[in-house]
Amino acid sequence: MIRLLLADDEDLIRGALAALLDLEDDLVVVAQASTSTDAVTLAREHRPDIAVLDLEMPPADGLEAAAVIRGELPTHVVLVTRHARPGVLRRALSAGVAGFVPKTTPAARLAEILRDVAGGRRYVDPDIAASALTEDDCPLTDRELDVLRATRGGASVATIAAQVHLAPGTVRNYLSSAMGKLGLESRHAAAHHAWEQGWI
Numbered sequence: 001m002i003r004l005l006l007a008d009d010e011d012l013i014r015g016a017l018a019a020l021l022d023l024e025d026d027l028v029v030v031a032q033a034s035t036s037t038d039a040v041t042l043a044r045e046h047r048p049d050i051a052v053l054d055l056e057m058p059p060a061d062g063l064e065a066a067a068v069i070r071g072e073l074p075t076h077v078v079l080v081t082r083h084a085r086p087g088v089l090r091r092a093l094s095a096g097v098a099g100f101v102p103k104t105t106p107a108a109r110l111a112e113i114l115r116d117v118a119g120g121r122r123y124v125d126p127d128i129a130a131s132a133l134t135e136d137d138c139p140l141t142d143r144e145l146d147v148l149r150a151t152r153g154g155a156s157v158a159t160i161a162a163q164v165h166l167a168p169g170t171v172r173n174y175l176s177s178a179m180g181k182l183g184l185e186s187r188h189a190a191a192h193h194a195w196e197q198g199w200i
Contacts, residue, residue, distance in 0.1 A: 002027050002028070002114060003046070004028065004029045004030065004051075004114070005031045005042055005043055005050070005075075006021075007032070007038070007039035007042075007062065007065070008034070008054040008057065008080070009034050021107060027114060031043075034057075035057060036057050036060045039051065043075055044072065047074075048075055049075065049076065050076045051065075052110075053065055053079055053080065054081070055088065056082070062080075062081075066092065066096075070096040076098040076099075078097070079099065080105070081101075085131075086128070086198060087196070087197040087198010089128055089129070090198050093122075098117045099113055099117050099124070100123070100125060105125070140199065143166075144177055144178040145178075145200050147160055147164055148199075148200055150163045151175070152195060157175075178190050178194075182194075
């Protein structure tokens with residue numbers, strides 16, 4: 001039997017997926033989590049063969065949980081996402097993630113992918129892989145990326161300034177410049193966009 005941990009903050013999706021995967025003769029869901037923190041805790045406790053993690057899951061994201069799980073356990077990790085970006089794919093692969101699939105994947109196909117992953121193979125959705133080959137270059141400077149990285153946690157400008165060792169006015173200038181280059185109206189939107197693209 002291939003033992004699975006499922007982690008998704010949407011209870012209905014997680015429950016439906018668990019029910020569908022449990023119908024497979026060789027798959028069993030041994031634990032379910034609704035946060036990235038619980039996913040790590042339950043992975044340590046149950047030591048599943050594969051952890052199937054939602055990419056966008058509080059309080060951190062599935063990628064951070066994947067890095068912790070891969071660093072501590074022999075568990076394979078498959079990331080599932082609605083919005084797959086090439087940069088996120090690159091980070092996932094460098095963190096040792098074995099599979100990267102969109103949430104539109106049918107349960108029967110996901111079961112096949114999980115069997116492949118359990119057998120030591122990797123799987124990356126072809127559309128995600130193709131978009132990774134045509135990824136745009138990052139238009140932002142290193143300093144702009146630094147302030148956006150600090151912004152992702154929801155910190156105030158003063159806190160960001162302290163983290164990156166700049167004056168608050170300078171931080172505002174970098175944020176404004178990054179927002180202008182990306183055509184976005186808020187620093188949080190710019191930080192999220194930069195994260196999705198894999199720049200931070």
